[in-house]
Amino acid sequence: MTYAKIAAFTEEQQQLARVAKALAHPARVAIIQFLASKQTCISGDIAAELPLSRTTVSQHLQELKALDLIRGEIDGLTVCYCLNTELLKQVHQQFTGFFLEATASPACGPADACAC
Amino acid sequence: MTYAKIAAFTEEQQQLARVAKALAHPARVAIIQFLASKQTCISGDIAAELPLSRTTVSQHLQELKALDLIRGEIDGLTVCYCLNTELLKQVHQQFTGFFLEATASPACGPADACAC
């Protein structure tokens, strides 16, 4: 009965954690950066740019696609991936809200600790 | 020889992924929000606020502490945790840079796909 107490948290917390998890591997960060750098939507030869096997890259792509952060359209033989910039903007706002909340309080300084 | 190809990515990508990973579980998001909500730095009775055992919460706290996102000072019997707001601000900027980069290109719209 171990594991998966995730449902006990708020939907907001779960949502933030889900997106954070999508960014929690350098390969997925790199994929998003790569897609952003290309004006045209590049197909799965993304794999050629990364130090990972094609299969593994495909797996990472599916994870990003599952959250709808990226989209893929079949174009003949190749698949054309692109960023869902609308969603990414929403996610950015979500993170910003979280960080503003977290950095609002003075709390403890950089080197010293707190004084409770 | 499987696993851990992480070193092959840039330090920037690894750093972003590391922080994202720290936020990749709702419990850790909740912990940060809880610390932010309290003016005083609350000790480990954070566990009482979360639907998890004390041990598990302690584990999550250690993960956040390992990245220096939170700090803990021993105050007699209790440990006084607090947010490292300075670092959180830096992390916020880092995420903002990433998201701005990712949302800069027009790419594909919300419902339609890309046109390569």
Added chain:
DNA sequence: GAAATATGTCGTAAATATACGACATAATAT
């Protein structure tokens, strides 16, 4: 139609993460 090409899916091995009970430790209280 057959060969080549681009992808996705499946199976699987190894590494990590999650969750918690049982102990160990240290400090306060009695």
Added chain:
DNA sequence: ATATTATGTCGTATATTTACGACATATTTC
């Protein structure tokens, strides 16, 4: 000194992630 309290650490069971080779599928190209 002893009991109580607050924490951390260890061990361990289970779930998930990461990584990749082997196949299956679909689409061009010849």
